[in-house]
Amino acid sequence: MERVLLEVRDVNKAFGGVITAKNVDMKVMAGEIHGLIGPNGAGKTTLLNLISGIYEVDSGHIFFEGNEITNLPAHKRARLGLGRTFQSPRFMNRASIKDNLELGTDLRNQFTYIQSFFGKKGADFYSELEELMEIAGFTFDWNEHITSLPYGQQKLLEIVRAMLAHPTVILVDEPAAGLNKQEQERVSLLLRKAVDSGMGVVLIEHTMEMVMNICDNITVLNFGEVIAKGKPQEIATNPQVIEAYLGGENDA
Amino acid sequence: MKKKKILTPKIIGKIIVAIIIIAAFIIIPLPGVVSRYMLKVYNDGLIYFIAALGLSVMLGMGGQVTYSTAGIMGVGAYITAILSTKYGWNTGLAIIVALIAGAIFSFVVGLALFRLKGSYFSFASIGLTNLLVTIFSNWMEMTEGPDGITRIPKLDVGFMKFTDFNSYFRLLFIIAIICYLFVLRLRKTSYGRALASVRDNEITAASFGVNCYMTKVYSFVIAGVFACLAGGLYAVHAGFISPEPFKYDQSAIYLIMIMLGGVDSTFGAFLGASLLTIIPEKMRWLNEYYKLIYGVGVIILMIFMPMGLMGIIDNFKYKMIGKIKKRKQSNAIETEAN
Structure with a gap:
């Protein structure tokens, strides 16, 4: 039987009069890339923020590996195994690449600050990093500042950093935006690597070719409401989705 | 890496x-090195x-x-x-x-x-x-x-x-x-x-x-x-x-x-x-003008050195390292070509 890693049940959120999530239901299974698509302003990133705990839900429930996490703060959800990346890469801009990557391994190790101060070492992550960087397709001098990397590499490295934390589910927000074809391919390979190792992935993306190729299931949002769910082929032919999103985009 | x-x-x-x-x-606290x-x-x-x-x-x-x-x-x-x-x-x-x-x-x-x-x-x-x-x-x-x-x-x-x-x-x-x-x-x-x-x-x-x-x-x-x-x-x-x-x-x-x-x-x-x-x-010899100079100095610092003295040193270091790397790369390319 498939294991449910993440479940969003009847979640609602409004900012003033603007409804950004309305009775949203979604399930993410182990080893699944779950696409979350919809037009701009549909509430996709808001839903990721509700899941990761950056926003509080107005009503509804969020379950992670069977346990309710609705009222947990963001940092506790991260410690449970909810990783994420952002639309624009968010790093410690005044720190080195090494420090930024170690933020991911710190989350994996979860040592106390005192243990870390006295030099407690986690499992060696060099080999894991090398494997991931081979997929990402570039190398770096990790004593360099993170800002020395080009935008595309920063986006790839953000996924690598999230994976180094060994999360159970990764929420990935528009990883291919602003990337060239080759880099988009690398993103797909990294996400496939994540699910192959048993993680679940929630993917927000506007590049339909990528979504249709790598997603196992898709949820479509429009004005905060789920308008369709299913396999990529079903979504691609769903008249409601074509009208609200896919068709609109093609028309444009 | x-x-x-x-x-x-x-x-x-x-x-x-x-x-x-x-x-x-060792040296500073020795008698006669600096005044009391x-x-x-x-x-x-x-x-x-x-x-x-x-x-x-x-x-x-x-x-x-x-x-x-x-x-x-x-x-x-x-x-x-x-x-x-x-x-x-x-x-x-x-x-x-x-x-x-x-x-x-x-x-x-x-x-x-x-x-x-x-x-x-x-x-x-x-x-x-x-x-x-x-x-x-x-x-x-x-x-x-x-x-x-x-x-x-x-x-x-x-x-x-x-x-x-x-x-x-x-x-x-x-x-x-x-x-x-x-x-x-x-x-x-x-x-x-x-x-x-x-x-x-x-x-x-x-x-x-x-x-x-x-x-x-x-x-x-x-x-x-x-x-x-x-x-x-x-x-x-x-x-x-x-x-x-x-x-x-x-x-x-x-x-x-x-x-x-x-x-x-x-x-x-x-x-x-x-x-x-x-x-x-x-700067004691400046007497009452000391604080004036001091204040101007702080303003200049904030304008021209927002990351402080070590910021300037680090920038210089990064530039030098960058130049050395470039030189090494071009040397390597030349060697390969030869």
């Missing part, structure tokens, strides 16, 4: 710095450096601008002075109690102050310093008010008593180095990274399991303990304290020390503390 363990220029640089430090430790007055100035500089190091954790690593350094330093100084003069405690023990009290005080106050964010926190820290100075100035039975506490005994740690500036120099030098190494180590720990992530983006920090609120509170505790240590040492070194050096404007000077030296550098705290202790002494 793996670290190469060879004798790099960085390691050679560190060895040279270590030799300079050891030489300074300048030795006192150096001692004050080391005390300010300890306080500034604590602030560098909050400001440089954590991005939290606080004006409470001098006020909390006053807490350490007054606890040390009161316990040793009014209750006859050993001064070494009094400083240890001041450190513990400083940690508890900073923790409790930090819990309240960090309910506020950004500039609201900074304004509240000004309020805290003013509140503390009001207590120092008006709790007559304990603090002797504006007249201050006199005849604070010299530091006595049981097996050793510190009676002159030379012995204080050695003690303060060792304490300053221990504090420096502590902060340096802190930067390399998960706490250092957590604090840096809070500084750069709280949402990212939380997404990587960092409890932003408590991380900031802990930085306030570390800064508070350093400030109390500096305060206790200040009291036993000077032998007299009044509310004056613990006022808000002195807190601003600690901030300038960090900004001048370089917010991102632990060594910058040393540079800033040294320059802001020694420069005023060297």
Whole structure:
């Protein structure tokens, strides 16, 4: 039987009069890339923020590996195994690449600050990093500042950093935006690597070719409401989705 | 991507710095090397450096601008002075109690102050310093008010008593180095990274399991303990304290020390503390114009060196490293072509 890693049940959120999530239901299974698509302003990133705990839900429930996490703060959800990346890469801009990557391994190790101060070492992550960087397709001098990397590499490295934390589910927000074809391919390979190792992935993306190729299931949002769910082929032919999103985009 | 363990220029640089430090430790307190007055100035500089190091954790690593350094330093100084003069405690023990009290005080106050964010926190820290100075100035039975506490005994740690500036120099030098190494180590720990992530983006920090609120509170505790240590040492070194050096404007000077030296550098705290202790002494001939020049200097600093002296050095270093890398790459290409 498939294991449910993440479940969003009847979640609602409004900012003033603007409804950004309305009775949203979604399930993410182990080893699944779950696409979350919809037009701009549909509430996709808001839903990721509700899941990761950056926003509080107005009503509804969020379950992670069977346990309710609705009222947990963001940092506790991260410690449970909810990783994420952002639309624009968010790093410690005044720190080195090494420090930024170690933020991911710190989350994996979860040592106390005192243990870390006295030099407690986690499992060696060099080999894991090398494997991931081979997929990402570039190398770096990790004593360099993170800002020395080009935008595309920063986006790839953000996924690598999230994976180094060994999360159970990764929420990935528009990883291919602003990337060239080759880099988009690398993103797909990294996400496939994540699910192959048993993680679940929630993917927000506007590049339909990528979504249709790598997603196992898709949820479509429009004005905060789920308008369709299913396999990529079903979504691609769903008249409601074509009208609200896919068709609109093609028309444009 | 793996670290190469060879004798790099960085390691050679560190060895040279270590030799300079050891030489300074041995030579400066020798009789006849510097005047008694300048030795006192150096001692004050080391005390300010300890306080500034604590602030560098909050400001440089954590991005939290606080004006409470001098006020909390006053807490350490007054606890040390009161316990040793009014209750006859050993001064070494009094400083240890001041450190513990400083940690508890900073923790409790930090819990309240960090309910506020950004500039609201900074304004509240000004309020805290003013509140503390009001207590120092008006709790007559304990603090002797504006007249201050006199005849604070010299530091006595049981097996050793510190009676002159030379012995204080050695003690303060060792304490300053221990504090420096502590902060340096802190930067390399998960706490250092957590604090840096809070500084750069709280949402990212939380997404990587960092409890932003408590991380900031802990930085306030570390800064508070350093400030109390500096305060206790200040009291036993000077032998007299009044509310004056613990006022808000002195807190601003600690901030300038960090900004001048370089917010991102632990060594910058040393540079800033040294320059802001020694420069005023060297500018005394300017008399009433001293503060004018000083003020203009601070404005120029903020405009042209936002990352401080160490920022300039780091930029230069990165440029040089970049040039060396490019040269190596072009050499490699040429060799391949040949």
